[in-house]
Amino acid sequence: MTSMDMETGAPGDERLDPLAVAERWVDEGRSVAVATVIETWGSAPRPVGSHLVIDGEGNFSGSVSGGCVEGAVIAEASEVISAGAPRMLEFGVADETAWRVGLSCGGRIRVYLERVG
Amino acid sequence: MDAELLKGLNAARRNRQAAVLVTDLATGEGRLVMKGDVAPSDPVLAEAVAKAFVTGKSGVVEAGESRLFLNVHLPAPRMVIIGAVHISQALAPMAAMTGFDVRLIDPRTAFATEERFAGIDLRAEWPEEALADRPIDAYTALVAVTHDPKIDDWPLVSALKAGAFYVGALGSRKTHARRVERLTEAGLSAEQIGRIAAPIGLDIGAQSPQEIAVAILAQAVAALRKPADAAGA
Incomplete structure (x- = not known):
C-alpha cells in the first residue's frame, strides 16, 4: 500500500498534482512534456x-x-517538445562532470523525458 | 505519452482505482494496467505488475527485449475516525498533516461540534449515513474510538469486510472480548476479527489523549508502509 502514496496517489489538490496540471495544459492546447524519475x-x-x-x-x-x-530538464523539454522523441537524462555528481548541473546530495538519478500527445 | 493515456490515468487516480502505467523506454509507448484487469501476457511483466500493486514501488523491469518503466499509482490513504472524542481532537489534525484524507464521524451532536474540530471534515451522523458517499475501501484506515457498540460496530464490520489496511478499536480487554463475541455473531471470521488492533495503538506507554493519538497514528502508518508486520496479529 506504499505509495498508495501520498506522492503519486489520487490528486488531492489538483493544482499541485503534476499529472493533473499536464492534463489541464493539454486541454488548453499547450504543448507539454512529462519528466519522470x-x-x-x-x-x-x-x-x-x-x-x-x-x-x-x-x-x-x-x-x-x-x-x-530542474533547470536542465526544462531546457531539454523544449527540444523534446519540438523533436517529439523521448530522451533519457542522467544527473549525478562525478568529478569530470562537476561543472555541470548535479545533485549536491551526492546521489544519481535517471529521468525519462517525453512529449505528451 | 499519449494524451488519452494521461487522461485515463488521471481518471483512474480520481476514482481511487489502483493503476500501473507501463512505458516502453525504447519506443515511448505506454499502456495502463488497472488493478483487477487481466494480467499482461508477458509472464515477467505480469509478475512485476502484480508485485507493483502490492509494494507500491515504481521501477524499471527488463522483460524479454524490452526495458519497461512501471509507474504505480495507488490511491491516497484515507482515515475514517469514528468518535469525536478527546483523542480525535489530537488525532484528526495530526493525521491530516501526515497526509491522510481524514473524515471524522460521530452521531452525538454534543461531541461533533465545529468548535472542537475546526477545519476537519466532520459528520454529525450515524456512520452508515456519513459513509454512504464514500464507502470504506482497502486504502482506508478505520479508527473506532467511541467504544459504544451502537456507533463502532457497523463501521468495524464494514472495514473488515472491505479489507481496510488498518482497523483499530479503542477499549479495554473486557470491552474488546465482548466486541469479538458480537462480531463473531455478525458472521465475521476469527481471522477477520484478528485484524483489529486492540488495544489500539503502538505500545509506547501513551497516557494522555494526545499521546494515544500518536500511538494510533504511528500504528496506522506502519500498517500502510510495512503491511507485512501489520498490527492486530
Whole structure:
C-alpha cells in the first residue's frame, strides 16, 4: 500500500498534482512534456515515479529533484517538445562532470523525458 | 505519452482505482494496467505488475527485449475516525498533516461540534449515513474510538469486510472480548476479527489523549508502509 502514496496517489489538490496540471495544459492546447524519475542511486531527493511537467513556454509544475536539476530538464523539454522523441537524462555528481548541473546530495538519478500527445 | 493515456490515468487516480502505467523506454509507448484487469501476457511483466500493486514501488523491469518503466499509482490513504472524542481532537489534525484524507464521524451532536474540530471534515451522523458517499475501501484506515457498540460496530464490520489496511478499536480487554463475541455473531471470521488492533495503538506507554493519538497514528502508518508486520496479529 506504499505509495498508495501520498506522492503519486489520487490528486488531492489538483493544482499541485503534476499529472493533473499536464492534463489541464493539454486541454488548453499547450504543448507539454512529462519528466519522470525512473531510477535513483544513493541519496536522491525525490523517489522513483516523481514527475515534473513542462509546457512549451517553460512553465513547470512538480519536481524530479530538490530544485537541483530542474533547470536542465526544462531546457531539454523544449527540444523534446519540438523533436517529439523521448530522451533519457542522467544527473549525478562525478568529478569530470562537476561543472555541470548535479545533485549536491551526492546521489544519481535517471529521468525519462517525453512529449505528451 | 499519449494524451488519452494521461487522461485515463488521471481518471483512474480520481476514482481511487489502483493503476500501473507501463512505458516502453525504447519506443515511448505506454499502456495502463488497472488493478483487477487481466494480467499482461508477458509472464515477467505480469509478475512485476502484480508485485507493483502490492509494494507500491515504481521501477524499471527488463522483460524479454524490452526495458519497461512501471509507474504505480495507488490511491491516497484515507482515515475514517469514528468518535469525536478527546483523542480525535489530537488525532484528526495530526493525521491530516501526515497526509491522510481524514473524515471524522460521530452521531452525538454534543461531541461533533465545529468548535472542537475546526477545519476537519466532520459528520454529525450515524456512520452508515456519513459513509454512504464514500464507502470504506482497502486504502482506508478505520479508527473506532467511541467504544459504544451502537456507533463502532457497523463501521468495524464494514472495514473488515472491505479489507481496510488498518482497523483499530479503542477499549479495554473486557470491552474488546465482548466486541469479538458480537462480531463473531455478525458472521465475521476469527481471522477477520484478528485484524483489529486492540488495544489500539503502538505500545509506547501513551497516557494522555494526545499521546494515544500518536500511538494510533504511528500504528496506522506502519500498517500502510510495512503491511507485512501489520498490527492486530
